[in-house]
Amino acid sequence: MTVALDTSSSIGEFCYQTYLEKLLAGDRHHCADLVQERLRQGVTLKAVYLDLIQRAMYEVGTLWERNAVSIAAEHLASATTELLLAQIYPQLFAQPHKNLRAIIACVPREYHQIGARMVADFFELHGWHGFSLGANTPTAALISMIRERDPDVVGLSMSLLFNRPHLESMLAEINREFPTLELFLGGRAFSGDGAGKQAREELMQRYPQLVYFASLNELESYLTSG
Ligand code: B12
Known part of the structure; x- marks a missing residue:
């Protein structure tokens, strides 16, 4: 599997490029595997959010602005992203909570x-x-x-x-x-x-x-x- 090649504790460039390609293709399954695999390998949630998910969505915007991807592809990328965020949810609740x-x-x-x-x-x-x-x-x-x-x-x-x-x-x-x-x-x-x-x-x-x-x-x- 592609993500296994990239074993650092941050999001490597290869991982990001693969994610972006799969996001644009609407391959939810691959994107979800990639995110879960990185989290299992100890990459922080912050890195997943900023260096993978956010970075890819900003790039989707740039590509859309240049007419390099369709509005439908942008919508698909947004829907996939929201699905991935929902899958991360259980890990957020695992933290001890304060009354705030x-x-x-x-x-x-x-x-x-x-x-x-x-x-x-x-x-x-x-x-x-x-x-x-x-x-x-x-x-x-x-x-x-x-x-x-x-x-x-x-x-x-x-x-x-x-x-x-x-x-x-x-x-x-x-x-x-x-x-x-x-x-x-x-x-x-x-x-x-x-x-x-x-x-x-x-x-x-x-x-x-x-x-x-x-x-x-x-x-x-x-x-x-x-
Ligand atoms: C996905 C997307 C959409 C989707 C949104 C779907 C969804 N479910 O959210 C849809 C299709 C609805 C959409 C519509 C439009 N979009 Co749009 N969209 C984007 C895109 C590609 C990604 C947005 C995103 O998810 N970013 C990722 C998140 C994580 O980043 P973020 O929002 O910046 O949030 C971070 C920080 O800003 C901060 N933050 C955000 N909020 C808050 C709040 C608090 C309290 C704090 C502390 C921090 C904080 O923390 C976040 C995490 O780090 C952007 C490109 C871009 N550069 O953002 C264009 C973009 C924002 N869209 C753009 C445009 C033009 C539009 C439309 C006007 C297009 C149209 N003609 O219809 C409409 C407007 C709709 C509307 N009225 O809101 C332009 C805006 C350009 C401009 N000059 O302002 C952009 C930049 C694309 C581009 N390159 O031109 N869009």
Whole structure:
């Protein structure tokens, strides 16, 4: 089997290229075997998430932008990725848990939910209860979930900057109801030094309880710091 050739504790280039090829081909079986095999070999979940799954999805986006893969292939890759994340789930629950809760939601009209799901998993991996509400979360639904579950943190995910007005009304509503609740912000929309940076800085100025995390590594530092 191809993965056995690559025995390092990180994701090797050969493993990544094989995974990408199989993901684009829609070969769920091979992708699942490859992920499970790497985990059995002791590769960390973080490496699987970032260096395999996320890296491959970013590449799918680049190929789609260049018309090198179809929209259907992109949808298939997303569905395969979500299946793989679901298969990893039992390992997340194996960790001892604290009485801390995080709710992660994509803002209204935001359909990119894989990153948000990974973030909720990451909380889980660090002993929190991480609830991912998925794509396009209605503000009223989020508010009632906050009331019900009384989370320690709410994380909002946004990949497309044009969804900013929806984020703004969601933030205003959360702030009105729960002014001291700690809020995390993340997603591709805020990356880089241009418009995304300006947007996140303006929002953090307006809402002092809002913290931006550029990556899972930054989030990990926060989660392990105390
Ligand atoms: C898969 C995909 C889709 C799927 C999503 C399916 C799903 N189930 O999620 C579908 C088909 C729905 C889709 C639709 C569209 N997409 Co799209 N999509 C992608 C793609 C290829 C991968 C996204 C992904 O899964 N990334 C992997 C995850 C793990 O990474 P991530 O989201 O960045 O998340 C990480 C961090 O950002 C961070 N993070 C994320 N959220 C949060 C939250 C918190 C609190 C924290 C702390 C951290 C954090 O942690 C995560 C883990 O490290 C990207 C390419 C890319 N570069 O991302 C394009 C991409 C984002 N899409 C793009 C576009 C244009 C669209 C459409 C507008 C296309 C269209 N014309 O219809 C629509 C818009 C839909 C909408 N309104 O949301 C563009 C956006 C370009 C831009 N200028 O903004 C991209 C970049 C593709 C490209 N190269 O052009 N897409």
